[in-house]
Amino acid sequence: MSDTSIQLLSTKTTTTGDSEHLAALHAALVERATRESAVDATYRVVDSPVGALLLAATEAGVVRVAFDVEDHDRVLESLGASVGSRILRGGNRLDPLARELDDYFAGGRRGFDVPVDLRLARGFRLSVLHHLQQIPYGSTESYGQVAVATGSPRAVRAVGSACATNPLPIVVPCHRVVRSDGSLGGYLGGLGAKERLLALEHAA
Incomplete structure (x- = not known):
């Protein structure tokens, strides 16, 4: 234009x-601008039972889901440094994810079908994220089990770090990873959010 x-x-x-x-x-x-590839990413903020969620997507797929406690302004600044500074609010690129999240929180969806862009994770962390996508809805695994599954049985702390820096919480379900004694462990969106997500899935 x-x-x-x-x-x-x-x-x-x-x-x-x-x-x-x-x-x-x-x-x-x-x-x-999106059609003409004049933007690097678009974003929107949606309400959810675990608070306001910032959703961002590139041409390749959903690149970021961020809880309110992460500070959405800081998340956008970080995205600008990692995916490009041309980030606009709005558009319909994120409509499918918004609908899938609504279905998920209503108990009618057990997984997400939207394409994802995992460029914000590399190396071992990326391997962990790939495994997290395989943990079934309503199930949990310990940090140790995830470490074994990704071929690094001693990397329990690294698994915790990968979960703590997961750029796509909920969509890539790091909330399904708990401590070996069954306690929740940490969570990017806060323990209340993790507890609520697990309760939602166990109740379905």
Whole structure:
């Protein structure tokens, strides 16, 4: 879209003062920029039973899910440094994930079908994330079991670190990893969120 077009749109929204019209224009601009690969990522914030969640996606797939306690502004700054600074709010790229999350929290979904972009994890941490995707809904594994499954039985602490830095909590279910004695262990979104997610899955 040319600078002239953007200027004309800006003038029109200013004179009408119509917030709905402004929102529609913004959405159209985001969609066009996305189609033309003029953005590195788009994001939106959705409400959930475990608090506000920031969702972000690149052209390859969902790249980030962040809890409110992580500080969404800091998450966006970090994304700007890792995936590119052209990050826009809005668009429909994240609509499928928003719907799947609604279904999940309603107890009607046991897994996520949206494509994911795991570029924020590398090496052993990436191996852990791949394994986490295989832990069945409603089940748990210990940090030690995950370490064994990823071929590094002594790397229990590294598994904990991989879970603590998981860029896609809930979608890549690190909440299903607990201590060997059955206690919860840590969680990026707080123990209350982890407890709620496990309770939701056990009740289904």
